[in-house]
Amino acid sequence: MKIKKGKSICFFSAKGGVGKTTNLINLAGILEQLEKRVLLIDMDLTSGSIANFLNKSYDRSLTNLVDDLYYNRFTEIEDYVTKYDDYIDLLCAPKDPREGAQIANSFISDIIHKAEYNYDVVLIDMNHSLSDVNLTILDQVSEIFFIITNDPLDLKNMKNMMILFKELEIKNFKIILNNSRDPFKDYFSIYDIKHILKHNIDYTLSSEMFLKDMEKYIMKGIILSLDRKFSSLMSKDYQNFLVIATALLESDKNEQ
Numbered sequence: 001m002k003i004k005k006g007k008s009i010c011f012f013s014a015k016g017g018v019g020k021t022t023n024l025i026n027l028a029g030i031l032e033q034l035e036k037r038v039l040l041i042d043m044d045l046t047s048g049s050i051a052n053f054l055n056k057s058y059d060r061s062l063t064n065l066v067d068d069l070y071y072n073r074f075t076e077i078e079d080y081v082t083k084y085d086d087y088i089d090l091l092c093a094p095k096d097p098r099e100g101a102q103i104a105n106s107f108i109s110d111i112i113h114k115a116e117y118n119y120d121v122v123l124i125d126m127n128h129s130l131s132d133v134n135l136t137i138l139d140q141v142s143e144i145f146f147i148i149t150n151d152p153l154d155l156k157n158m159k160n161m162m163i164l165f166k167e168l169e170i171k172n173f174k175i176i177l178n179n180s181r182d183p184f185k186d187y188f189s190i191y192d193i194k195h196i197l198k199h200n201i202d203y204t205l206s207s208e209m210f211l212k213d214m215e216k217y218i219m220k221g222i223i224l225s226l227d228r229k230f231s232s233l234m235s236k237d238y239q240n241f242l243v244i245a246t247a248l249l250e251s252d253k254n255e256q
């Protein structure tokens, strides 16, 4: 009997603060609207913020999961998750950053694969460093989404990252140009950006998605893409997210 395996996705970037966590959470909200069960894993191990973003307190985290894997006490991934709602679960980063720094790279792929067998989509948040943990995540996920902004420093870093990806023969990635993080930065044209990266831009999030009152959402733990305002006032970006979600559900890297 074939056991159904879900997709695993990570958002990565060449620079910090470009909107990875914000939009990974937005993607979770869109997948919920498509009635998919989603696990958000916070693998930004030393400065994870998903629980704070969603205003959730939690008892169990990746620390407990890794401990139990180590001592052969693990039974199922659900024992370690915190519920956000009926569709979205969180696997939180260690509360103490010192514990995060101690999580051994050797557990990462096991955790991702265990999660894939329990959820339709596993969304992994991470920081932008090229640590061993992050390289393992990049190697193990079904698909990588690179978030870039129209910022000279970001694009210069990204250019180097593209060279590295080529060297590592990583091909399963899409590029998302995020114009909502800082709508006043538009130094380069789309043509320039494609030329700098020597790669197509697969998706664009528009400046219309910039929220002056983002803090309000964070304080209340509301997912923007689940807010009715999103599909009506930001219909272009709602459609963009739907296209991203549908394409990733249809991609067949994991169907073999």
Ligand SMILES: Nc1ncnc2c1ncn2[C@@H]1O[C@H](COP(=O)(O)OP(=O)(O)OP(=O)(O)O)[C@@H](O)[C@H]1O
Pocket: 013, 015, 016, 017, 018, 019, 020, 021, 022, 023, 044, 126, 127, 128, 180, 181, 209, 210, 211, 212, 214
């Ligand atoms: N559409 C938006 N409108 C307003 N503020 C935004 C928007 N997207 C992101 N931000 C803000 O930009 C900051 C960085 O966003 P976020 O934390 O998602 O980036 P990140 O790439 O995950 O950062 P890090 O590399 O530190 O993990 C946050 O304060 C967030 O609230």
Ligand SMILES: [Mg+2]
Pocket: 020, 021, 022, 044, 049, 125, 126, 127
């Ligand atoms: Mg983040």
